[in-house]
Amino acid sequence: PAPTDPAARRAYELDRAHVFHSWSAQGALDPMVVTRAEGSYVWDGDGRRYLDFSSQLVNTNIGHQHPKVVAAIKAQADVLCTIGPPYANTARSEAARLIAERAPEGLNKVFFTNAGAEAVENAVRMARLHTGRQKVLSTYRSYHGATTTAINLTGDPRRWPNEFGNAGFVHFFGPFLYRSPFHATTEAEECARALEHLEQVITFEGPGTIAAIILETVPGTAGIMPPPPGYLAGVRELCDRHGIVYIADEVMAGFGRTGTWFAVDHYDVTPDLITFAKGVNSGYVPLGGVIISDAIAATFDERVFPGGLTYSGHPLACAAAVATIEAMTEERIVEHAAELGERVIGPRLREMAERHPVIGDVRGLGVFWALDLVVDRETKEPLAPYGGSSPAIAELMGAAKKAGLLLFNNYHRIHVVPPCTISEAELEEGLAILDEVLSLADAHTTV
Ligand code: PLP
Numbered sequence: 496p497a498p499t500d501p502a503a504r505r506a507y508e509l510d511r512a513h514v515f516h517s518w519s520a521q522g523a524l525d526p527m528v529v530t531r532a533e534g535s536y537v538w539d540g541d542g543r544r545y546l547d548f549s550s551q552l553v554n555t556n557i558g559h560q561h562p563k564v565v566a567a568i569k570a571q572a573d574v575l576c577t578i579g580p581p582y583a584n585t586a587r588s589e590a591a592r593l594i595a596e597r598a599p600e601g602l603n604k605v606f607f608t609n610a611g612a613e614a615v616e617n618a619v620r621m622a623r624l625h626t627g628r629q630k631v632l633s634t635y636r637s638y639h640g641a642t643t644t645a646i647n648l649t650g651d652p653r654r655w656p657n658e659f660g661n662a663g664f665v666h667f668f669g670p671f672l673y674r675s676p677f678h679a680t681t682e683a684e685e686c687a688r689a690l691e692h693l694e695q696v697i698t699f700e701g702p703g704t705i706a707a708i709i710l711e712t713v714p715g716t717a718g719i720m721p722p723p724p725g726y727l728a729g730v731r732e733l734c735d736r737h738g739i740v741y742i743a744d745e746v747m748a749g750f751g752r753t754g755t756w757f758a759v760d761h762y763d764v765t766p767d768l769i770t771f772a773k774g775v776n777s778g779y780v781p782l783g784g785v786i787i788s789d790a791i792a793a794t795f796d797e798r799v800f801p802g803g804l805t806y807s808g809h810p811l812a813c814a815a816a817v818a819t820i821e822a823m824t825e826e827r828i829v830e831h832a833a834e835l836g837e838r839v840i841g842p843r844l845r846e847m848a849e850r851h852p853v854i855g856d857v858r859g860l861g862v863f864w865a866l867d868l869v870v871d872r873e874t875k876e877p878l879a880p881y882g883g884s885s886p887a888i889a890e891l892m893g894a895a896k897k898a899g900l901l902l903f904n905n906y907h908r909i910h911v912v913p914p915c916t917i918s919e920a921e922l923e924e925g926l927a928i929l930d931e932v933l934s935l936a937d938a939h940t941t942v
Contacts, residue, residue, distance in 0.1 A: 498540025532559035556774035567818030611746035611772035612640025622707035712758035715747035750774030754833025754861030782812035877907035
């Protein structure tokens with residue numbers, strides 16, 4: 496409903512009249528007006544405060560309005576608001592250095608984009624030109640963005656209305672023990688069978704036709720499924736064997752979310768390309784990009800790279816990235832995220848799972864966790880169907896919001912994805928509300 500505060504009410508009414516929203520039928524929308532935000536909290540048009548366990552779209556890794564980042568954007572605005580991509584500029588150069596220094600060895604160049612989908616788009620472009628091949632393999636349980644290439648790589652149902660005769664996108668199943676597509680019962684079995692499946696897909700598609708395999712290192716929107724030990728190394732080996740480019744999509748998992756700078760740091764693999772966005776500057780100014788291996792960068796030493804964007808490496812966005820990365824380093828924010836995951840979030844969610852029959856599975860790391868909610872733990876029937884919602888989920892989400900907690904929901908799952916900067920007290924406050932609203936969902940189970 497429209498807020499009572501006159502300015503907020505006007506924002507609401509103008510939004511309804513003129514703003515066309517993402518992923519929605521426009522008729523029935525009821526957007527919450529946000530008037531301000533700070534750290535882990537946002538305030539609505541009636542002055543109510545909410546704890547943000549969703550980090551918006553899992554992007555405010557450093558929390559809202561971090562003073563060092565805000566100051567850096569202001570300082571950059573005073574000096575140089577914008578400059579075209581052909582020119583060199585301090586904000587862009589320093590951002591590229593800081594990002595490359597944190598990436599795995601051998602990835603030393605950064606192509607900047609405005610956000611994640613464009614990063615995926617350009618990573619695929621690089622892979623295709625580098626290999627001279629067209630096909631790209633991705634998993635069904637994935638989200639890679641909403642531009643034409645990225646949405647066709649995406650596994651989830653948002654792809655379906657976007658498939659307009661795009662050739663060369665092939666989907667396969669990644670490892671996911673809880674809902675194993677391979678009837679595996681152990682991580683080792685899941686890993687081996689998932690790699691065998693991928694190898695068969697490669698064989699039957701024709702290794703010489705495949706430019707790239709793109710994988711979210713820890714799939715995010717699709718369910719936060721940390722891969723079993725050895726899986727990504729196996730993918731790396733298959734790519735090496737067949738001359739396929741390995742693209743790690745770290746748009747959601749990168750920049751502290753999993754408790755390391757990049758999620759690949761957990762798995763000891765070096766991709767050829769890494770896509771990033773979101774956490775690189777927490778979205779204070781839109782920014783994304785591709786981190787490029789020396790070998791792929793060398794492809795374009797003599798040959799023209801046929802891609803570009805007016806705002807590639809925008810100085811305001813890059814200044815925000817420099818300040819974000821420096822603040823995350825100085826304040827040990829990545830270490831904080833790792834510690835919270837291990838000591839607080841994981842144990843508390845597992846303890847809740849013992850009391851709430853609706854929780855079928857708890858998985859994650861850092862500040863990147865999913866609750867897989869089920870009607871029945873035996874059958875693992877999800878609390879909402881694939882691609883849909885359910886009254887039980889709507890009730891849980893509504894009750895959490897009413898209690899002052901914003902959650903991330905995808906189908907039958909609730910994701911606990913607060914900012915990397917959240918304090919332990921704030922975390923406990925949110926987990927207590929989550930605990931309460933899960934009791935409502937328990938009533939929808941059959942046990
Ligand atoms: N890749 C992954 C893994 C994502 O999670 C997202 C967004 O959620 C994207 C790509 C697309 O990023 P953007 O929405 O910034 O275009």
